[in-house]
Amino acid sequence: MVYMNDQPRLYGGVDGALRVAARRETLIEAGLELMGSAEPELTVRGVCKQAGVAARYFYESFTDRDALISAVYDTVITDIAVSTQAAVDAADAERDKAVAAIANIVRTVARDPRRGRLLFSSALTSPLLVEKRRASTTIFIGLLAANAKSFYRLGDSGQLTLTATFLVGGLAQTLSAWLDGYIDVTEEELVAECAAILLAPAMPPS
Template identity: 25%
Template structure:
């Protein structure tokens, strides 16, 4: 190996060591993603405690222990962070509900009880999540015309629609009618959840669960009776 080659290799090694020292073994993309995740977690904590409208970008950065330039590296404004957080939490909530429903399949009554119990338990155990989804998201949607939030909440309608079709595959109703029923059930559960969350979960879980269950059980009983009479 020539002296020139040796010097070049040493220079390359120093360059690599400098990069490793600078990024602590992580690539620039990985570090950026790590900062983004920190901001998301900080947002969940801050919005969950104080509400979206009481929290500033500076508050989020202080929570995440990052400077504001790193915030704008990942998000254009606080609305964008909030929307990302909302989608993340909705995914968690829906996964919990769907898992509970499927584990209780195929008995409709057990599926109803399990799904609603999973929903209410997740909310009560995570008051910050509950506030973000059922209080702040509704206000943000109304004041900022956030179509994404509206569309995401409609996922619950599709989940209810799927539940009806799964438990009552021979139901004599049109797709449009079932869709309207799912919309009504979703609105019913949403309003109960909002009231429960805003009250600080004062009513017992059993009372809220009973109130939520009654319309689903009535639906099952109604369609079962009509099926027998056909």
């Protein structure tokens, strides 16, 4: 077995650390492919077969199966959080920021449905994923609340948290239903409808 604290050596002119990093990325991609497709019960043997690497290389980067699952989830959620915040920052008007955020999230899971299934699918119910989803939901609620406080004109922190929790939870459920085919709309229609819902709390009463 190759342990994580072993020092990889130069081989074929390629630094050992770079080879380990490349294999780690390959294993993460294989884990996403399996968890986001048809293999909710991830195994070390299965992911190594998918990645095309010997099982002994798995332990260069991961202590066990749960460590890989965490890495796959964290990679996906970080990519979405960073790209969504970048889309928000690039927009000018507050309403445009809301639409940009929704559009980025929807397009990300539409173009790579594996990511959406990893984040939202009810078929993936391991205790670890349940906890990871709970933690990431809390993060997104905080991000929405931080970006939306002035936009929604909500000075009370309790009301702001309630609104942010409702919107984040509703969006997650909507994306899950859309990916599963229960909501039959186009990507553009989904963005427009979800953006309208996100903007609704900021609309003045009629």
